[in-house]
Amino acid sequence: MRLLVLLWSLGPLLWQLRTSLLRPEALVAPLLEGNPWTLANYQLVLSGDPPFWRYLANSTLVGLATTLLTLLLAVPCAYGLHKERGPLRWGVGLALVAAAMFPTVLLFLALLEIARSFGLANNLLTLSLPYTALSLPLAVLLLRAAFADLPGELEDAARLEGLGLGQRLRFVLLPLLGPALASTAVLVFLASWNEYAIALTWISRSDLLTLPIAIARIGGGSVFTIPYGAFAAATVLGSLPLLLLVLLAQRSIVSGLTRGAVKG
Amino acid sequence: MKSRTVTLLLMLPALLLLAAVFLYPMLRYGWLSLQASSVLTGLVPVPNGGANWGRLLDDARFWTDAGQTLRFALCSVILELLGGLALALLLHRPLRGRGALRALTLLPWALPTTVMALGWRWILNDPHGPLNAAIHSLGGSSYGFLSTPATTWFFVVLADVWKTMPFVALLLLAGLQTIPADLEEALRLEGASRFQILRRLTLPLLVPYLTLALLFRLAQALGVFDLIQVLTGGGPAGSTESLALYAYLNAMRFLDFGYASTVMLATFLLLLVSLGGGWLLLRRHGLERTTERAA
C-alpha cells in the first residue's frame, strides 16, 4: 500500500530523473548499444544562457522577499483581527476566505496594467508585491488561529508589567508563535515559488525569469522538437530544493494546517 | 476607543494591499467590459455600449470553454477528494517512516505545475514516451495521447489530480487529527468494523474539512490555467481550452482588453454561481458552522 502510494507520487518524477541521465539517442532508441548514461543534459542546462541556477536564484529571491513581506504585513493584521470585536471581524474574515479561494489567473490583466503604469515590470522585488497579496489571506487566517490559541492571560500579564504593544508582540507573543510562523512561511514560500500567471506577464527579460516560466518556455518555445533530456534535467534541478524543503518542513506544514486552515 | 483604532491601523496595510490586488482588478474589469479597448482603438478604452456582453452571449467558444472548464473542475475535484481521503487515512495511521512518507507524497503538490506539465508531455510523447514504449513492448502501435480529445482530456485531469491530491490529503489529515482517539477506541470496543467507524465517526466529523477542500479546490480548478497552457495549449482543436486560457488569449494574443475583461468577469460570475451551488448543496452538512468559525 505504502509502495503503491509512493509509486504514484514519485513515479513520474523518477522517470524524469531517468530521462535526465540518458543520452538523447538513448531516449528514442531504447535498445541502443553502449553506455546510455550521461551527465551532458545537466551540463547543457547549467551552461545555458542564462544558466539554470539563475532561475533558481530568481525564484528564491522572489520567494524570500514575498515571505518576509507577507509576514511583516500578516502578523499585525492577524493580531488586529484577533483583537477586533466589531462587525469588521466577521467581514474581514469572510473577505479573507474569499480572497484565499480566488483563482489568481483572473487578476493578471489588471495587474499587468498596474505594472506598466507604475514601472513595476521586470523587477523581482516588485513582483513580490502581488505575490504578497496573494499569500496574505491564508497567512492571516493561519496566524490569527495561532494568536487565538495563545492563552490570553499571558498578554494581560505583560500589559500589567507595562509593556507596550510592540514589546508585547516582540517579547511575549512572537516567540510563542514560532511554529505557526514557520509553517506559514513555508506555505507562502512554496506558493510564490510556483506562481505562474503573474510572473508570465510581469517578467519579459530572460535573465529575470522565475523557474516556472523558464521551464515552460523550454517546452513552449520548442524549436523542432523539445529537448526532453535537458528539460528533464531542469525538472530534477528545480525539484531538489523543494524536496529538501518539504522533507525539512513536513512536520510544520501539517501542524500549521492542523491548527489553522479550518479553524482559522 | 483607542485600542480599537490601534487594531484597525494594524490591519490597514494588509487590507490596502489586498484591495489593490483583488478588488481593484474586479472593478477595473467591470469598467473595461463596457469599453472597446483593443488594437482598433489604439488600446485606448472607448465605450461600446455593451457590445462585449452581446458578443459573449453569441460566442460559441466561450460557452464551449465554460462547459469544458466546469466538466474538468467537477471531475478532477471529485477524484481529488476521493483520492485525498484515502491518502489522508493512510498517512494518519501510525506507520513506520510516516514522516518521510508524508513528505514524499506531498512533493507533487510542492512542485511548480509547469515542471510536471512538461514532464507529462514527455511521458505521453508519441512515439517515444514511456507509455508508448510500454505499448510497443506489448506489441501495440504508438498512440497520440495528446492529439485525441478524449485521452488528452483524461490526462489533463490525471495530471491535476496527481498534483493537488496531496493538498486535499493534507487538509483532511489536519481534520483527522482533531478526532479524539478515544472515540474511535470506544466504537471499536463496541465491535464496530473499520468501515463502520469510517462511516459513523470519521466521515461525519470530516465533513467541514471535506467541504472546505471541495470549495477551495473547485474555485482553483475553475480557474485552471498553467497546467493546460503548458500541457496542451488548449488543444487538440480547443477541446481542453479553459475559460482562463481563453481570457488570456484574448488579452495577450488578440490584444482585446475589453473582451478579455468581459470573459474574466464572466468567469468570475460563473465561479460564484458554481460555488454558490456547491454551498447550497452542502449547507445542511454543517457547513455554516465551518464558515462561521472561518470568518
Next chain:
Amino acid sequence: MAARPPFSSLRRQPAVVGLLAVLLLVLFSASGQRAVQAVAAEPVPIRVLMPAPLADAVAGPVARFNSSGSGVAVEVIRGPLDTETISDLAISSLLLGEAPFDLLLVDVSWLPKYVAAGWFVPLERWFGPELLAAMEPGARLGNGLGEHLWRMPLTGDTGLLYWRTDLMPRPPRDTAELVAISRDLQRRGRVRWGYLWQGRQYEGLSCVMVEMLQGFGARWWDDATARTELDTPQAVAAAAWLDGLLRDGVSPRAVANYAENDALQSFAAGEAAFLRNWPYAWREIEKGEGPVKGKVGVTAMVGAPGEQGGGTLGTWGLSLIKGSPHPEEAVAVIRWLTSPEVQRQLALEQGYAPTWSRLYDDPDLQRRAPLLAVQRQALQHPQLRPPTPAYAQLSDLLARQVNGMLTGQAGPDQTMATAQRQSLQVLRSLAGPPGNGSANP
C-alpha cells in the same frame, strides 16, 4: 505611531537583518550590472528576435556583419518556430513597455496589429520609396500602413501548389482541372489521394481560405468599409469547394487535422498528387530520399475557371521597436540583413524567396535556385490576409467555423453566414460605436 513597533522589533532579529542585507546586496548587484552594461557599450548591442529557422538561416550573414568592424554586435534571439507562439512572446514583452530587443522579424499578418498598438518606429526616414520600387509587387505589399513604412521585407514567400511531374504532363490551370486530374489518377489507382492542404483549426487554414476566396472571386475583407464579406455567394462557393474535396474523397478526411508538416509528410511519402504549402517544402522534399524526390513541380495557386488564382502572401520583414536605444545602428542591421547579398544566400541555401527584382533577373541564381521563376510569378498576384489589426480574431473565428464544416458540423452556407455574423460582432465589440469603426490605420 502604534503600528510601527512590530516592524521595528522584527528588524532587530538577526535572521531578518541578514535576509534584508542579502536582498539589498542582490538589488545593488543587479543595478550595478545594468550600469556597467550601459557604460561598456562598445560595440553597440542590437538584439533581434526571430523564429528559430530564420535565426539559423541568417546566422552566417550575422557573423560576417559582426566581424566587419561595423561597431555593432548583433545578437539574434532564437524564438519559437510556431508563428503564433513567437508573436505571443513578442507581445508579452512589448506590452510591458520595455522591450528586450531592438528589432523584430515580423510576419506580414502581424503588422497591422503591432502598428495599431504603437510598438514600431516608421522607417521612411531611412528607406526611401525607390527601394521598395526595386522589389517584386508582392514583396512591396504589407510593409506600409497609412502614411508610413513599418518594415523592410526580408523574404517574399507565398503559398504554392506542388504537383507530381511523374503523374501528369502539366500542372492544372484551375480548380476544376485539379479535381478532374485527381479523380482520374485516383480512379486509375495511381495515387491514393488527390489534393493535400491545411484544414486544421489554426491560422494555416485561414491562409488556405484567403487563396480560395480569391480564387472564387470573393474577398474576405473590404478595405473601404473595413468589414468582412464572408457570406457572399462566391465566398460560400469557395467554402463549398473545400468541403466537396473531403466529401468526394479527393482529399482525405484527415486533412481536417493537417497542418503544414502533416500535409508535407503525406505528400512526400507519395500519397497524393497535389499539395498546398510554402516554398520551404521544396527543400524538405529534395533534401530527403523519399519516393517523390525529383518528381515534384511547383506552380502558382489555381483559382476557379475564369478567375485569377494566387497564393497567400507570407513574407517576413524587419521592424524597428519603439524605444530602442540605438535606432541608427539597428537600421544599419536592417539594411544589411535585407540586402541583396544576404537574400541571395538565403535563396541559395534555404530556398527563401528574395524580394529584390534584380535577384530574380540574376542568371546564376536562376540556375541554382529552380523555384525562382515560380516564386516570381506568384509574387505578381499575391493575396493579402485582411490587413486589419483585428486579423488574429477574424482568422481565429473563420478557421474555427471552416474546420467545423470540414468535420461535418455545418454546411457551407451556414458556416459562412455564422462566420460573417460573428466577424461583424467582433469588429463592433473591438471598435466601439459606429464612427469609430473605421479605425483602420
